[in-house]
Amino acid sequence: MGVTQRLELPEVPDDPRHPPGWLPDVLLAFIVVVAAFAPVPATEFAPAGPLALALVLSPIAIVPFRRRWPSAVLVLLLLVFGSAAACGTLSPGVGVAVGMAVFHLATRTTRRRAMLAGGCAAILLMLLSLLASVGSPLDPRVVQFGLLVAFAAAAGDGARSRRAYVKAISDRAERAVQTREDEARRRVSEERLRIARDLHDTVAHQISVISLNAGVASTAVDTRPDKAKESLATIRGAARTVLKEIGDLMAMLRADDDSGAVPRPQSGLAQLDRLVAQFAAAGLDVHTRVEGSPDAVTGAADLVAYRVVQEALTNAHKHGAEGRAHVLVHVAADAVTVAVTNLMDVGQDGYRIPPGSGLGLVGLRERVASVRGTVDAGPAPGGWKLEAVLPVDREETP
Incomplete structure (x- = not known):
């Protein structure tokens, strides 16, 4: 992301040939x-x-x-x-x-x-x-x-x-200068949002894993040393993972051009099993059901579907009850539906909405809107449900 400079028209000096008013x-x-x-x-x-x-x-x-x-x-x-x-x-x-x-x-x-x-x-x-x-x-x-x-x-x-x-x-x-300035500001704003989303997607899950296991280790260090050691090992692995992902992201941002940067593997539904395994290692029991062929989902919709699952499982791990979550991926001819449900704590006033800044859901809504999809999150009969419907471009479908 470059630093924008205000573009100004050069001042035109007074024409010495122009006679004075008197x-x-x-x-x-x-x-x-x-x-x-x-x-x-x-x-x-x-x-x-x-x-x-x-x-x-x-x-x-x-x-x-x-x-x-x-x-x-x-x-x-x-x-x-x-x-x-x-x-x-x-x-x-x-x-x-x-x-x-x-x-x-x-x-x-x-x-x-x-x-x-x-x-x-x-x-x-x-x-x-x-x-x-x-x-x-x-x-x-x-x-x-x-x-x-x-x-x-x-x-x-x-x-x-x-x-x-x-x-x-x-x-x-x-007007041309103003248009260029507005376009530069718009691009800077879009770049900031993209970096913010990438940082959230990269860091949020691993930081939640570190936080939860740090709490387990602190409470079990005296009574169950083996559990504390297991949690510390998980923390170490999550820290290495997040440092590597942040390093890859910074390398991509600092690259002078796309040709000189080493491309990272594109996340998508093909990596869904690996994502579920990461959450399972962190202590979240995830049940997955895929209906249809995930290979039919390509391009931006594939990445956004992956991010929907990642964000929903991160929230389920941080705020859910009983450490369980269910993932449903339904691929139709013109759209893919991703639904993630998990149990939530129920109090006297009903479901307890988890506290937090909500920036993850905000960024997720922006990602879904970028591919003309819709997303809905809220209480459901099974607990808490996040569902996104993403259109599939037929030209991208093999």
Whole structure:
């Protein structure tokens, strides 16, 4: 199991080519001042008086507010242009300011609204130009203002589309990173659960054998030394077995790849007699009945069936009464049923449910669910019963 690292998108440094926010306002102010005071061949482009000059220069103070109130600034600039035209002045600086306001508005709204606002602003600008006694609305001096605003609207929509595209790409990359992180966490969680199940299956039975025989040895050491020696021998054998199984498990976990690891024999119903013999050596009398052919159960279902028997016999050995248990394995055409029953202590309130963390049954339910099976555990007429039904894949059946 590897250590997961949080995957992060590299921070993109600010583009040095991107101009600062105040630069467009400074450039517009420069254009407005030059258009107001530079000599021009056409008299209608020059301010006709102090009022017209004030109107021509007013965009310098109005345009910076476009970031906060883009629509209001656009309307106000159109009024300024119309007022200057009524005074006999067609100000190129005010026209450029209107184009900047349209551009900014187009970057903040949808394409439909941007085109509508740009078209209306271009038409109004051309109509307001007639107040300067230019003559025809198709005069090149009038058309240039409409083209300027239309181009600004198109450029603003293009900038908005590009910004939306970049944002979509960034969001997609972030979602991809998040998905990879979630997948890594899911795999780590599944690996932890698998290791926990393997450790429980490997250790639980042998530790219960050690615990029970340690109790027998401590009580019989003075009265029955031979019994105590027998229990100590059983403890020694169980300890060797659990150390070997843990060593095999750790070797498998530390292997760099599956090809370099030595495969362990796969547990299954074929090893049922050996499993029963281990419990018999530990003092549990197990009666086994197999109906059908266990060879028909292969793959994951075979392993899970073995683990069901192992977990049920471990609980019967630890918590059962009279040291007896019955195992029934019924193999049908489409499913295998594993049932393990044992006697339980009966008190005044009925069956005494054994104390414990219950992690063994939790892990067992997870194993059974992984092969689409069902498991049920609880009191039964014969004592305590654990029964699991596991579907058999026909493709795996020989």
